[in-house]
Amino acid sequence: MRTRAASRVEPLPALSADSSTDHWAEWLRLRRHGGSAEQRRLTLERLAPIRDELLDLGRVRPGDVVLDVGCGDGLIGLGALERSAHVIFSDVSQACLEDCRTVAGDAAEYRLASATDLGDVAADVVTMRSVLIYVDDKPKAFAEFFRVLRPGGRIAIFEPINRFGLEERRGTWGFGDVRGVEELLARVVAEVDRVQDAAGGLGPMIDFDERDLLALAEGAGFVDLRLQLIAEVTATPADVTLDWDVMVDSSPNPLAPTLREAMESALAPEEIERLTAVLRPQVEEGRMGPARFARAFLSARKPA
Numbered sequence: 001m002r003t004r005a006a007s008r009v010e011p012l013p014a015l016s017a018d019s020s021t022d023h024w025a026e027w028l029r030l031r032r033h034g035g036s037a038e039q040r041r042l043t044l045e046r047l048a049p050i051r052d053e054l055l056d057l058g059r060v061r062p063g064d065v066v067l068d069v070g071c072g073d074g075l076i077g078l079g080a081l082e083r084s085a086h087v088i089f090s091d092v093s094q095a096c097l098e099d100c101r102t103v104a105g106d107a108a109e110y111r112l113a114s115a116t117d118l119g120d121v122a123a124d125v126v127t128m129r130s131v132l133i134y135v136d137d138k139p140k141a142f143a144e145f146f147r148v149l150r151p152g153g154r155i156a157i158f159e160p161i162n163r164f165g166l167e168e169r170r171g172t173w174g175f176g177d178v179r180g181v182e183e184l185l186a187r188v189v190a191e192v193d194r195v196q197d198a199a200g201g202l203g204p205m206i207d208f209d210e211r212d213l214l215a216l217a218e219g220a221g222f223v224d225l226r227l228q229l230i231a232e233v234t235a236t237p238a239d240v241t242l243d244w245d246v247m248v249d250s251s252p253n254p255l256a257p258t259l260r261e262a263m264e265s266a267l268a269p270e271e272i273e274r275l276t277a278v279l280r281p282q283v284e285e286g287r288m289g290p291a292r293f294a295r296a297f298l299s300a301r302k303p304a
Contacts, residue, residue: 023199025095027254028073034246034258044075050129050158051079057226057299058125058156060085067123067148069115070131074100080127081107088121115141118148125149129158133205134254138212142220152304155222158297159213162206164231165292173259175282176289184267184275191266192256199255210296222300231294244280 021029033039054076060066062084068077071089073096080087087108089100097110113119115128115135126145135141145155170189172178178185196202208216210229217225241247248260257265263272282288 020095020098022093022095023254024072024091024093025099027251028096029099031249031251031254031258034241034243034249036241036243036246039241039243039246039250047075047129051075053297054127054129054156054158055079055083057297058127058154060125060127064124065122066125066127067118067121069118069126069128069145070134071100072096072129074103076127076129077108078103080125085125088123090118090121116144118144121148122150123148124153126153126155127157130160132157132159132208132213133162136204138204138208138216139219142216142222146220146222146302149302151302153302154299155217155301156297156299157213158295159208161209161229161231161294161296163209164294165233166206168292172289174288174291175279176287177282178278181275181278184271187266188259188262188275191262192252195257195262196253196255205253210294213296213298217298217300221302223303225298225300227299228297229294230296233290233292235290242284242286244276244283247283 033043058066060080060083064080064085065088066077066080066085067088067090068074068080069090071077071091072093074089077087077089077100081104087104088111089097089104089108090111090113091097091100092112092114094112097112100108101110111119111121113121115131116137126149132138132141149155173185173189175185193202210227214225214227241250248263249258251258251261263275267275
């Protein structure tokens with residue numbers, strides 16, 4: 001019988017005046033959920049089943065060495081620790097590694113490394129969640145996963161398929177009714193695009209789909225590939241906030257501005273008032289538009 005990691009919500013690491021930060025850590029600590037502790041709790045509750053599924057797909061067992069690539073705030077690796085694995089947290093952000101160390105302490109290892117250059121490490125399982133969307137050279141990343149795995153080692157990957165529903169999201173930003181403010185919202189979306197482009201661009205987030213993930217893994221030498229695609233068009237997700245301030249102070253990814261920042265940069269004060277008058281009631285009354293999202297789970301193994 002498969003075991004499940006406990007659905008524990010880790011506390012947000014306390015920040016001090018000398019805490020190091022970067023845009024990855026700042027997003028995870030604050031900007032992903034508008035600085036709201038309650039919204040962060042809801043987000044982690046939503047992500048807990050993804051963590052558990054990845055650990056199951058990787059067949060994580062006591063004593064396994066689990067390399068958590070792009071560990072961020074440690075969601076996957078902390079779950080692996082609960083299964084008595086030996087965990088190596090790996091990330092390009094030293095600040096994120098420090099946050100993981102705040103929770104896990106000496107129970108784990110910590111490596112400053114990118115997905116395309118993992119360094120001198122050997123693992124039984126490589127896990128990652130929403131990491132490849134920030135990697136330009138995906139074939140090199142898969143080659144690294146293959147290299148660091150011991151014979152018979154496994155990968156377990158979760159990635160959003162951002163191509164699905166992209167145009168709908170860009171047109172409405174997830175709101176159900178934008179009549180009369182289409183042009184204002186379009187300017188706000190253009191500002192989001194401008195900031196993202198300056199930070200490296202949206203390209204890696206949308207340059208692949210589920211078929212590419214399979215091809216990349218197979219091309220790297222993995223066998224026994226299995227991919228599950230989940231595509232949904234649903235009502236407003238349960239974790240979407242009903243707090244307007246939390247909504248406008250959140251950003252969709254570490255490269256993007258918050259909605260408030262984009263509005264203040266792209267619009268005049270009276271235009272912000274017009275746009276807010278249309279959008280705010282939809283947030284506070286839970287009348288957001290249908291959500292269109294797709295995500296993929298991929299597992300495979302290195303030949304023994």
